[in-house]
Amino acid sequence: MTQLALVIDLNVCVGCHACVTSCKQWNTSGTAGSLTDLNPYGADPNGTFFNRVQTFEVGEFPNTQTVHFPKSCLHCEDPPCVPVCPTGASYKRAEDGIVLVDYDKCIGCKYCTWACPYGAREFDEERKVMTKCTLCVDRVTDTKLPEPERKPSCVLACPANARLFGDVHDPESVVSKAIAERGGYQLMPEWGTRPSNHYLPRRKTEMRIHPEDLKRVDNPLKLDGKQPEYAHREPGREDFAT
Amino acid sequence: MQPAFSVIFLTTLIGAAQGLFLTLYATEISGWGALSAAELQPFLAKATLVALLFTGLGLLASFFHLGHPERAWRSAAMWRTSWLSREVIALPLFMAGLTVYGAAHGLGLGATRWIGAVTVLLCLGLFVATGMIYASIRFLQEWASPLTLVNYILLGCASGLTLATLLAAGLGMSMLVTPYALAAAVCTALAWVTRSASLLRNARLKPKSTLQSAIGIKHPRIVQKSQGFMGGSFNTREFFHGRTAQMLRSVKWAFLLMVFPLPLLGLAMGVSAASTVLLIMTFVIQYMGLLAERWFFFAQANHPQNLYYQTIS
Amino acid sequence: MSATPIHDPLSPPLADATVETRTTTCYMCACRCGIRVHLRNGEVRYIEGNPDHPLNQGVICAKGSSGIMKQYSPARLTKPLLRKPGSERGDGQFEEIEWDAAFAMLEERLKHLRATDPKKFALFTGRDQMQALTGLFARQFGTPNYAAHGGFCSVNMAAGMIYTIGGSFWEFGGPDLERAKLFVMIGTAEDHHSNPMKRELSKFKRGGGRFVSINPVRTGYSAIADEWIPIKPGTDGALFLALIHELIKLGLYDREFLARYTNAGQLVNQDCSSDEFGMFLRKPDSDIANPLRPANFHWWDRHTDQAVADHAEGADPALLGHFKMPDGTAAVPAFQLLEERVKPYTPEWAEDITGIPADTIRRLAHEMGITARDQKIELPIAWTDCWGKRHQTVTGNPVAFHAMRGLAAHSNGFQTIRSLSILMSLLGTIDRPGGFRHKAPYPRAVPPNARPPKGPQAVKPNTPLDGAPLGWPESPDDLFVDDQGQPVRIDKGFSWEHPLSAHGLMQNVITNAWRGDPYPIDTLLIFMANMAWNSTMNTSEVRHMLNDKHVDGDKAGEYKIPFLVVCDAFQSEMTAFADLILPDTTYLERHDTMSMLDRPISEFDGPVDSVRIPVVAPKGQCKPFQEVVVELASRLKLPAFTHPDGTRKFKGYTDFIVNYETAPGSGIGFLAGWRGKGGEKSMRGEPNPKQWEMYEKNNCVFHYHIPPEHQYMRNWNLGYMEWAQKVGIRRDKDPVIIHIYSEFLQGFRRAAQGKRVGKQPPDNLRKRVETYFDPLPFHYAPLEEQATDIAKYPLNAITQRPMAMYHSWDSQNAWLRQIHTHNYLMVNPKTAQAQGIADGGWMWVESQWGKVRCMCRYSEAVEPGTVWTWNAIGKSSGAWNLTPDANESQRGFLLNHLISEELPLNSSGAKVSNSDPITGQAAWYDVRVRIYKAAEGEPEQTFPQFKTVSAAPGMQQMLPRWQAYFAGKGAKK
Numbered sequence A: 001m002t003q004l005a006l007v008i009d010l011n012v013c014v015g016c017h018a019c020v021t022s023c024k025q026w027n028t029s030g031t032a033g034s035l036t037d038l039n040p041y042g043a044d045p046n047g048t049f050f051n052r053v054q055t056f057e058v059g060e061f062p063n064t065q066t067v068h069f070p071k072s073c074l075h076c077e078d079p080p081c082v083p084v085c086p087t088g089a090s091y092k093r094a095e096d097g098i099v100l101v102d103y104d105k106c107i108g109c110k111y112c113t114w115a116c117p118y119g120a121r122e123f124d125e126e127r128k129v130m131t132k133c134t135l136c137v138d139r140v141t142d143t144k145l146p147e148p149e150r151k152p153s154c155v156l157a158c159p160a161n162a163r164l165f166g167d168v169h170d171p172e173s174v175v176s177k178a179i180a181e182r183g184g185y186q187l188m189p190e191w192g193t194r195p196s197n198h199y200l201p202r203r204k205t206e207m208r209i210h211p212e213d214l215k216r217v218d219n220p221l222k223l224d225g226k227q228p229e230y231a232h233r234e235p236g237r238e239d240f241a242t
Numbered sequence B: 001m002q003p004a005f006s007v008i009f010l011t012t013l014i015g016a017a018q019g020l021f022l023t024l025y026a027t028e029i030s031g032w033g034a035l036s037a038a039e040l041q042p043f044l045a046k047a048t049l050v051a052l053l054f055t056g057l058g059l060l061a062s063f064f065h066l067g068h069p070e071r072a073w074r075s076a077a078m079w080r081t082s083w084l085s086r087e088v089i090a091l092p093l094f095m096a097g098l099t100v101y102g103a104a105h106g107l108g109l110g111a112t113r114w115i116g117a118v119t120v121l122l123c124l125g126l127f128v129a130t131g132m133i134y135a136s137i138r139f140l141q142e143w144a145s146p147l148t149l150v151n152y153i154l155l156g157c158a159s160g161l162t163l164a165t166l167l168a169a170g171l172g173m174s175m176l177v178t179p180y181a182l183a184a185a186v187c188t189a190l191a192w193v194t195r196s197a198s199l200l201r202n203a204r205l206k207p208k209s210t211l212q213s214a215i216g217i218k219h220p221r222i223v224q225k226s227q228g229f230m231g232g233s234f235n236t237r238e239f240f241h242g243r244t245a246q247m248l249r250s251v252k253w254a255f256l257l258m259v260f261p262l263p264l265l266g267l268a269m270g271v272s273a274a275s276t277v278l279l280i281m282t283f284v285i286q287y288m289g290l291l292a293e294r295w296f297f298f299a300q301a302n303h304p305q306n307l308y309y310q311t312i313s
Numbered sequence C: 001m002s003a004t005p006i007h008d009p010l011s012p013p014l015a016d017a018t019v020e021t022r023t024t025t026c027y028m029c030a031c032r033c034g035i036r037v038h039l040r041n042g043e044v045r046y047i048e049g050n051p052d053h054p055l056n057q058g059v060i061c062a063k064g065s066s067g068i069m070k071q072y073s074p075a076r077l078t079k080p081l082l083r084k085p086g087s088e089r090g091d092g093q094f095e096e097i098e099w100d101a102a103f104a105m106l107e108e109r110l111k112h113l114r115a116t117d118p119k120k121f122a123l124f125t126g127r128d129q130m131q132a133l134t135g136l137f138a139r140q141f142g143t144p145n146y147a148a149h150g151g152f153c154s155v156n157m158a159a160g161m162i163y164t165i166g167g168s169f170w171e172f173g174g175p176d177l178e179r180a181k182l183f184v185m186i187g188t189a190e191d192h193h194s195n196p197m198k199r200e201l202s203k204f205k206r207g208g209g210r211f212v213s214i215n216p217v218r219t220g221y222s223a224i225a226d227e228w229i230p231i232k233p234g235t236d237g238a239l240f241l242a243l244i245h246e247l248i249k250l251g252l253y254d255r256e257f258l259a260r261y262t263n264a265g266q267l268v269n270q271d272c273s274s275d276e277f278g279m280f281l282r283k284p285d286s287d288i289a290n291p292l293r294p295a296n297f298h299w300w301d302r303h304t305d306q307a308v309a310d311h312a313e314g315a316d317p318a319l320l321g322h323f324k325m326p327d328g329t330a331a332v333p334a335f336q337l338l339e340e341r342v343k344p345y346t347p348e349w350a351e352d353i354t355g356i357p358a359d360t361i362r363r364l365a366h367e368m369g370i371t372a373r374d375q376k377i378e379l380p381i382a383w384t385d386c387w388g389k390r391h392q393t394v395t396g397n398p399v400a401f402h403a404m405r406g407l408a409a410h411s412n413g414f415q416t417i418r419s420l421s422i423l424m425s426l427l428g429t430i431d432r433p434g435g436f437r438h439k440a441p442y443p444r445a446v447p448p449n450a451r452p453p454k455g456p457q458a459v460k461p462n463t464p465l466d467g468a469p470l471g472w473p474e475s476p477d478d479l480f481v482d483d484q485g486q487p488v489r490i491d492k493g494f495s496w497e498h499p500l501s502a503h504g505l506m507q508n509v510i511t512n513a514w515r516g517d518p519y520p521i522d523t524l525l526i527f528m529a530n531m532a533w534n535s536t537m538n539t540s541e542v543r544h545m546l547n548d549k550h551v552d553g554d555k556a557g558e559y560k561i562p563f564l565v566v567c568d569a570f571q572s573e574m575t576a577f578a579d580l581i582l583p584d585t586t587y588l589e590r591h592d593t594m595s596m597l598d599r600p601i602s603e604f605d606g607p608v609d610s611v612r613i614p615v616v617a618p619k620g621q622c623k624p625f626q627e628v629v630v631e632l633a634s635r636l637k638l639p640a641f642t643h644p645d646g647t648r649k650f651k652g653y654t655d656f657i658v659n660y661e662t663a664p665g666s667g668i669g670f671l672a673g674w675r676g677k678g679g680e681k682s683m684r685g686e687p688n689p690k691q692w693e694m695y696e697k698n699n700c701v702f703h704y705h706i707p708p709e710h711q712y713m714r715n716w717n718l719g720y721m722e723w724a725q726k727v728g729i730r731r732d733k734d735p736v737i738i739h740i741y742s743e744f745l746q747g748f749r750r751a752a753q754g755k756r757v758g759k760q761p762p763d764n765l766r767k768r769v770e771t772y773f774d775p776l777p778f779h780y781a782p783l784e785e786q787a788t789d790i791a792k793y794p795l796n797a798i799t800q801r802p803m804a805m806y807h808s809w810d811s812q813n814a815w816l817r818q819i820h821t822h823n824y825l826m827v828n829p830k831t832a833q834a835q836g837i838a839d840g841g842w843m844w845v846e847s848q849w850g851k852v853r854c855m856c857r858y859s860e861a862v863e864p865g866t867v868w869t870w871n872a873i874g875k876s877s878g879a880w881n882l883t884p885d886a887n888e889s890q891r892g893f894l895l896n897h898l899i900s901e902e903l904p905l906n907s908s909g910a911k912v913s914n915s916d917p918i919t920g921q922a923a924w925y926d927v928r929v930r931i932y933k934a935a936e937g938e939p940e941q942t943f944p945q946f947k948t949v950s951a952a953p954g955m956q957q958m959l960p961r962w963q964a965y966f967a968g969k970g971a972k973k
């Protein structure tokens, strides 16, 4: 069975919001649209967006990490938002696991939002229906688009390629491999919703310097009649027993 | 959560109606007040009408909750999985039951016991459905407890009994006033216990989700710097009440006073003074208290989604 | 209840709509990505990155994705507007006029100025990319008073590096992250090459590269750095010098590279008694290579222990040591001077200044040195250097750097950036794989060939300037000053105050013109710059100057700046001050070029230029400024635009682009692609009448791939030089030697010391020039800090670019403004708590020049001595057609109010621009502030506030309460 999903690499996401507005423009004029904006040119402008990029600070100065964290519907494998919906407007597609809202059926009772622990659904205040990320179902299933473009708008936009898209049930897919190799994880696992979207954690690349590296026979100073002024400070390889 | 007035009115109104109906049916089958069927019938008919009125108002209020009320009929579709759907089915059925029950009494059609029995089932079903709408949302830990259901039932019964007491007094069924008042007092006291229990439980709740589990980073010190937008959104409107802790506390004490001790006092005084006015006041106070209770019920619930929407910058 | 049909997420919307896809170039920012614009029933439905474009390769940013909201913004101007007679500037009271009237007005005024004193017309342009055209216009007009944003943007970055390595970051070169192993990013938030940078950074990190960011604040790209090294603003020079100290001390430098490709081994005259002290010794009998830049230097040959011609066959220069020339003159290799210079600059010394632990500095130096030395890349690409030596391979030392305004926007930026360039050169990473790589038309000569006009005589009525208005001074004699050594330009560019101001000093134009110093002007034309707001310092005062009138004398009642023309696409804060507003098109509505004559979008592997092709029709009466310039030039009969018989040469802009050549028959025009009669030639060739169509067919971009043997070591690559000369990218083919030691700077210092014949600085500037024109890199406290009681103003205040906003111009964008609606001052909690300021609380920030009330946000990602905010989110009330209560004006604030455009020169009371004393780069990030809590009861509103400006005629007057954009159904559903 196919389960399409996004895998978001927090190790390279720079928090640029490209995925936010590309999502908005694709979807507002698309089958999920239009996505309303309230007070677009006034106080407290706000509107319907399927995807948001948040920022967290982890740790204390100077050991601070700035983590940008994009979040849209996670297309849970066991989506609590679906069974609660009284109309059946919320549903999970059998063929690819995408969780959708049928805007013609939705009565706008908002009950499904209570049942989503992730705050991934947004009520469209003008259309009075529940909306959410469609995983760009109208792109990814559109056979008129060339194959490489059959991806969500946010994925194609992302300058850092931090958004991977594919079938998390296919162990050979890029997303499954990324999850396996990079320790991909799910949000709020405590609820058993089994989100399909995964996140890849930060990784830190460090460099190990050995004191010998600083002192070398071919040191260029020697050609100019000098010796490196070298102070031994850190333990070297020989200081470690193996 | 942001308390939704439509839902507050819906649940309190139908709760009282359900309580009232159960009282009426109990009166019919238990022989309270030792009245004959003929003596009872006009009262039962009128009181059922009141219950019907309350459910009608509740239903009306519920429409204000919907973005597309014209599609409300669709909401019965998912009765297999959705408690909301079940409520949507149970409520009209219960109302139908009430109508038939009331009509049977009013027109003297008979078979009221059977009709009543079915309506009781519908009423209980409605109680369960309504309670479960809230209790089944496991993310709202404040709600996800059998106490929620118990409270809905007991508070509905308490207010329904108080209502019944005043109706009995107002409609000249004085022999019913005392048993009703006693039953109302018992239900109110029981509800006092269970609602307090839920408050105690909620005070001790440890949120299952943390910022750490929300974003999957294991570090003791994580602070949100930006939720990604500044002017608010559905997520900030629906799930935050935006009121101070002070206000929340006031509302809590207000409902604790207005739903439990004051009505107890009011019932005692109303019965002993045989004052319908006092009984009316008692019901109004208790009902207002229930509005506050329901408001608080919403406001106190802290949705895990809120972890994602804390800071603008 | 909504009556509109709603769609199931799988049903096709507007099934019978006509759809169309067109390619053009984005201009929501200066990155200039290729885009595909999808139209539905003629409306913009979707803008995506063009996968076939070399720059962005399909990706697009938040701004680019919000182009629809720019196109359909209610803040758009649609009509030429004239200030209502009797209304004040700044009130924004206008009446509509026709283009004919506007042109006639401009023609008459400019014709008169051109015939009398062309200097009285000043043209300054902001974050545009059409300096090739606007510069040509100014030059042909004959006014030297022309510049673009470079002076207030990053001229230090350009000049500091170009005067050292002949190329720079910014838009001229960048880090080769494809091959780098260690990447050090300094003082960069989100800059010009933003989409490619993100793409490359992510690949780099995934490939296991190590990314270090040096910045007082952790925002932007730094978020994903493996290590963040917080530094005190304005102190990077000290850090670089300490790194250089450590690299030299340990011998962790690329000696071979330094010896052959830099002037490290060239002998410097050390005879204190000589006027030539500090200049390179010349070998009279040696090949000078290029008479314009004689290169007959000496090396001290290590093998034969004697002075020889530089690059003599078989010789290897001593880099260290003290030598005596045969005539007894004391001489040392430049590198020896550097070594002596950095000797005292220990990591401990730098720790005190920068706040970075000495051990961290040492480790950083080791990481750089060892990575460069031990992870060498050898590409099997044979090439020949300019001295004729054949190399079998191209070597790379994979340490890459990138730096931007964190270094540039300080008054010590030039020397800091020179230090960085020298650090990069020591590591041997210039135009090599894994290091810094040039982008065509760079590398250029050090300095590039264009020189500014040389004196007042260069400006003559009805006569074009004989060169470009801007240029690169090489010696004091290139300065644009009068006999008294006083400035000729209105911005005082190329004067002794800021001799190497290669990009002018736009930040001082309004103040100088207002004061009439050095002289009053008549007409100021501002294009695409919001100089009444964020591209100006001292904003409140400058707004006053724009509206200030003479009080007495024969001009009483007249404006000090008599005529102000603003060309903008939106109602900015600036347009309110205009006498005449020219409504520009948006980028989706016009033809435009990203020309090799300006700043193209070249890649490391060859020149790239691109165009814009209109995808929608102009709104209202909007007219591309490109057309306006060509029209005005034709009406004024500027020679390059006019046939000898006085008739116009070009029908309009597109015609101009195709047919204009830099010189008759040069074959070089604005566009390098599809030249020649049938489009068969590249880079150079006759005009091709079908050139636009060919660009359009090819994704609006032209990419010339140079062969691999010409792609590296271009400063010294003979094959590349010959090709570059042939196609007109370079005039000469002499090698571009890296200036570890800058003889040019020494030339200015000698003039200041009175040791040089030729132009001399006025006495009050001698000391200044002598101090800052040090031929060796050094660190000094920023000028503002020197003039501030830092006990009273202990904090540095800086700004950052947000990734989802471009300067001040995206607040009219309904989507982007939801991301940044207002701004906070970001303060380290410790710093804020010391003042009792709460997270989210109201506070004051105060410099010695002004104060601002704003809201505080705690942040652990900022060095405790620094406070920062997003750039230009705050707006003045009513501007950008936002409602008067919009968050931008009520809760947003502008830091610029705290920054002065001038500093006291010395105790004399004279003032000088608050800029780098070498380049005139605006010192935005030098300002020192203190913070304190706002008092109880103060209004919860930012300060200062300005009078609300109402929408101009022709703009959308009623703002929607809600908007649901759905292309193909009319702009609003």
Ligand SMILES: Nc1nc2c(c(=O)[nH]1)N[C@H]1C(S)=C(S)[C@@H](COP(=O)(O)OP(=O)(O)OC[C@H]3O[C@@H](n4cnc5c(=O)[nH]c(N)nc54)[C@H](O)[C@@H]3O)O[C@H]1N2
Pocket: C029, C030, C127, C153, C154, C186, C187, C188, C189, C190, C191, C192, C194, C214, C215, C216, C217, C219, C220, C231, C232, C233, C234, C235, C236, C404, C405, C406, C407, C410, C798, C799, C800, C801, C802, C803, C804, C805, C806, C807, C871, C925
């Ligand atoms: N999205 C977006 N992109 C833009 C722009 C925009 O407005 N929006 N503007 C464009 C323009 S015109 C320009 S010039 C570029 C500028 O691009 P950047 O130079 O990246 O922009 P700034 O935001 O000025 O970034 C300066 C950085 O330097 C840091 N800094 C300040 N002082 C110091 C210091 O003394 N030392 C160090 N090490 N760091 C310091 C600041 O904290 C900040 O992170 O961006 C361009 N790109």
Ligand SMILES: Nc1nc2c(c(=O)[nH]1)N[C@H]1C(S)=C(S)[C@@H](COP(=O)(O)OP(=O)(O)OC[C@H]3O[C@@H](n4cnc5c(=O)[nH]c(N)nc54)[C@H](O)[C@@H]3O)O[C@H]1N2
Pocket: C126, C127, C149, C152, C153, C154, C527, C528, C529, C530, C531, C534, C535, C536, C567, C568, C569, C570, C571, C572, C573, C574, C584, C585, C586, C587, C625, C799, C800, C806, C807, C808, C809, C871, C872, C895, C896, C924
């Ligand atoms: N405090 C502080 N101030 C700064 C900086 C900083 O770091 N800190 N950075 C400085 C830097 S590096 C720069 S480059 C400047 C940028 O400053 P400006 O160049 O003034 O940039 P904007 O404010 O965006 O103003 C550009 C104007 O161009 C208009 N515009 C947009 N599109 C078009 C178009 O297609 N045609 C025309 N004709 N007009 C158009 C916009 O409406 C706007 O009015 O800001 C400087 N100001």
Ligand code: SF4
Pocket: A072, A073, A074, A075, A076, A079, A080, A081, A082, A099, A115, A116, A117, A118, A119, A120, A121, A132, A193, A195
């Ligand atoms: S993230 Fe929320 S809306 Fe999306 S499937 Fe899961 S529960 Fe449903």
Ligand code: SF4
Pocket: A084, A085, A086, A087, A088, A089, A090, A101, A105, A106, A107, A108, A109, A110, A111, A112, A113, A129, A130
């Ligand atoms: S708001 Fe719509 S989708 Fe959500 S539960 Fe109600 S009917 Fe279903």
Ligand code: SF4
Pocket: A022, A023, A024, A026, A027, A050, A051, A072, A132, A133, A134, A135, A136, A152, A153, A154, A155
């Ligand atoms: S998958 Fe599509 S709908 Fe979902 S966030 Fe990305 S762009 Fe938006």
Ligand code: SF4
Pocket: A008, A012, A013, A014, A015, A016, A017, A018, A019, A020, A053, A068, A070, A157, A158, A159, A160, A161, A162, A163
């Ligand atoms: S577009 Fe990519 S890099 Fe930018 S915020 Fe979204 S996920 Fe992160």
Ligand code: SF4
Pocket: C026, C027, C028, C029, C030, C031, C032, C033, C056, C059, C060, C061, C062, C063, C064, C065, C194, C195
């Ligand atoms: S980076 Fe600049 S040019 Fe590229 S898409 Fe974004 S706004 Fe457009």
Ligand SMILES: [Mo]
Pocket: C149, C152, C153, C154
């Ligand atoms: Mo800039």
